[in-house]
Amino acid sequence: MKIAITALACAAIFTACTKDNSGSGAGLATMEMAISHQASGKAMVLNGDVNTPNGEQIRYTVFKYYISNLTLLNDRGEAQPSAAAYFLIDESDGNSKILPFNIPEGNYSAIRFLLGVDSARNVSGVQEGALDPAKGMFWTWNTGYIMAKMEGKSINSPAPLQNVTYHVGGFKQSNSVLKTITLSFGRNVTVKANQQLALQVKGDADKWWTGAHTIRIANLPVVMEAGADAMKLADNYANMFTLQAVEVK
Amino acid sequence: MLRPANYIIPALLLLLLACQKQEVANGGQPEPVAFTVPAGWPAPAYDFAANPLTKQGIALGRKLFYDGLLSKDGQFPCASCHQQPAAFGTFDHDLSHGFNNSHTLRNAPPLQNLAWHREFHHDGGINHLDLQPLAPITAPNEMAETIDNVLNKLRNDPAYPGLFKAAFGSTDISTKRMTQALSQFMLTMVSADSKYDRVKRGAATFTLPEQLGYDIFQQKCGSCHKEPLFTDLSYRNAGLPMDNVLRDAGRMRITRNPADSLKFKVPSLRNVMVSRYYGHDGRFFDVLNVFDHYQSGVQKSGTLDPLLQNGISLSNFERGQLLAFLLTLTDDEFLKNKSLAAPQ
Numbered sequence: 001m002k003i004a005i006t007a008l009a010c011a012a013i014f015t016a017c018t019k020d021n022s023g024s025g026a027g028l029a030t031m032e033m034a035i036s037h038q039a040s041g042k043a044m045v046l047n048g049d050v051n052t053p054n055g056e057q058i059r060y061t062v063f064k065y066y067i068s069n070l071t072l073l074n075d076r077g078e079a080q081p082s083a084a085a086y087f088l089i090d091e092s093d094g095n096s097k098i099l100p101f102n103i104p105e106g107n108y109s110a111i112r113f114l115l116g117v118d119s120a121r122n123v124s125g126v127q128e129g130a131l132d133p134a135k136g137m138f139w140t141w142n143t144g145y146i147m148a149k150m151e152g153k154s155i156n157s158p159a160p161l162q163n164v165t166y167h168v169g170g171f172k173q174s175n176s177v178l179k180t181i182t183l184s185f186g187r188n189v190t191v192k193a194n195q196q197l198a199l200q201v202k203g204d205a206d207k208w209w210t211g212a213h214t215i216r217i218a219n220l221p222v223v224m225e226a227g228a229d230a231m232k233l234a235d236n237y238a239n240m241f242t243l244q245a246v247e248v249k
Numbered sequence: 250m251l252r253p254a255n256y257i258i259p260a261l262l263l264l265l266l267a268c269q270k271q272e273v274a275n276g277g278q279p280e281p282v283a284f285t286v287p288a289g290w291p292a293p294a295y296d297f298a299a300n301p302l303t304k305q306g307i308a309l310g311r312k313l314f315y316d317g318l319l320s321k322d323g324q325f326p327c328a329s330c331h332q333q334p335a336a337f338g339t340f341d342h343d344l345s346h347g348f349n350n351s352h353t354l355r356n357a358p359p360l361q362n363l364a365w366h367r368e369f370h371h372d373g374g375i376n377h378l379d380l381q382p383l384a385p386i387t388a389p390n391e392m393a394e395t396i397d398n399v400l401n402k403l404r405n406d407p408a409y410p411g412l413f414k415a416a417f418g419s420t421d422i423s424t425k426r427m428t429q430a431l432s433q434f435m436l437t438m439v440s441a442d443s444k445y446d447r448v449k450r451g452a453a454t455f456t457l458p459e460q461l462g463y464d465i466f467q468q469k470c471g472s473c474h475k476e477p478l479f480t481d482l483s484y485r486n487a488g489l490p491m492d493n494v495l496r497d498a499g500r501m502r503i504t505r506n507p508a509d510s511l512k513f514k515v516p517s518l519r520n521v522m523v524s525r526y527y528g529h530d531g532r533f534f535d536v537l538n539v540f541d542h543y544q545s546g547v548q549k550s551g552t553l554d555p556l557l558q559n560g561i562s563l564s565n566f567e568r569g570q571l572l573a574f575l576l577t578l579t580d581d582e583f584l585k586n587k588s589l590a591a592p593q
Contacts, residue, residue, distance in 0.1 A: 125299065125379040126425040133383055134396035134424045140383040142374040142503050175505070227505050 170226030310434025343531025462574025488547030
């Protein structure tokens with residue numbers, strides 16, 4: 001009897017400890033979003049030479065950005081809450097490009113996320129994990145996250161060392177580069193308990209250079225603060241994602 | 250033979266410990282320290298619930314504040330620029346010295362009553378006290394380090410892991426913990442015991458010149474240097490012409506809004522008599538130079554504060570009385586408080 005009670009107490013402590021928030025427990029599925037980057041119509045290779053769509057040469061060295069506030073939309077267009085998590089996608093780190101989640105079973109028709117870090121996290125002190133300022137995606141003298149970073153070298157760059165440096169940020173209404181991206185599945189996808197919803201997403205670096213604004217390295221080699229130029233880059237890169245495949249496994 | 254209860258209970262305890270890791274320090278909890286708001290002061294802006302003050306947290310922050318390990322060559326702890334006898338400004342310097350014979354762009358402001366500030370730096374570019382240390386640590390003309398390097402130095406130090414455990418419950422050393430500990434120490438830099446404060450509490454009385462100076466102050470200075478902090482924490486253009494070398498546009502650097510050109514955070518005048526030089530770039534050697542500025546040096550421009558359109562006339566008589574009053578803002582308890590000095 002004594003042992004039984006102790007065992008129960010142990011179990012209770014364990015559950016208290018794990019802080020599991022799966023809710024009812026029934027109907028849990030998983031989701032995985034895998035991102036692959038492209039440049040010049042091919043898989044992106046850091047430190048390889050390519051051309052921008054505007055015909056300027058570039059050798060990408062850094063390609064990173066934040067994704068947050070991921071939400072799945074169901075067949076009635078309503079948002080299904082998902083883990084409040086922040087991801088730093090980094091071309092040089094393969095693991096960073098695969099985003100895993102738990103999701104409730106259900107019918108889904110689209111995924112929505114924020115490209116960047118929501119303003120709340122820009123105004124509440126030092127954050128942890130992917131948002132740790134030590135990750136170098138943070139402006140220390142004018143508080144705010146660098147939402148996206150593209151760096152490289154280009155013979156077309158008039159900047160010292162032929163650098164191309166785009167640090168794109170700004171979370172206040174007047175200078176916001178935050179972009180909400182919605183990728184539609186084009187159909188309703190049913191995900192049952194224990195199944196995995198697998199999404200393959202392409203992120204195309206070419207899109208940074210064209211679209212709403214034509215960005216030429218020769219004219220704009222460096223953007224390192226929030227403001228009009230950062231907003232232009234963000235207008236463009238907001239279109240870099242396309243959904244390539246949706247699968248239920 | 251062991252009876253089940255004899256090992257189940259220790260096992261249970263272990264589990265509990267694993268669970269509560271956060272709270273357990275040195276066999277006890279970090280001891281909470283209350284933050285006292287002086288009578289008549291507004292509510293602090295700092296969110297103490299997100300970073301509760303503890304004895305161990307403050308002690309850790311104090312050690313960090315005085316430790317050169319946070320800088321690249323060991324020479325530039327926070328305290329090298331923020332010196333207690335100067336109310337944690339840089340004693341007798343216009344600009345402060347940083348790594349490799351460099352200078353800061355601006356005068357190091359005194360650090361006091363930071364719990365009431367929402368934004369930091371002369372231009373308010375930093376929106377949280379916890380984020381503040383990251384700026385000097387990574388600035389090439391200040392401590393010239395990287396955050397990762399500093400964290401690694403702390404992790405490899407014989408003393409710090411234990412101190413982080415005492416303050417935060419485990420030996421993990423992270424950006425957040427380091428900066429929160431620094432905040433805890435800086436939040437204890439409260440200056441509220443000057444003669445002025447004692448007069449307000451009814452524990453002292455002004456001399457006649459001090460009282461006359463206070464009257465002048467309330468009339469001519471108090472709307473910007475607002476009591477009890479002696480700053481209203483707003484950004485204003487006090488008519489200092491732009492320095493041609495530093496080319497510092499102040500608040501506009503942060504907002505990019507031309508309406509903010511040449512605006513700077515109104516500095517507190519607490520302990521002003523010990524914290525020279527004055528002005529955001531330390532261009533004034535003496536308070537008398539500041540008086541001269543208000544009297545005849547105010548430069549007109551589109552963003553000049555409306556209150557200063559005609560400067561501020563100050564007769565010699567008034568200057569003497571103002572000085573007498575400003576001296577009552579010197580808080581010896583604060584300037585000599587041993588618990589704010591370098592740890593032994």
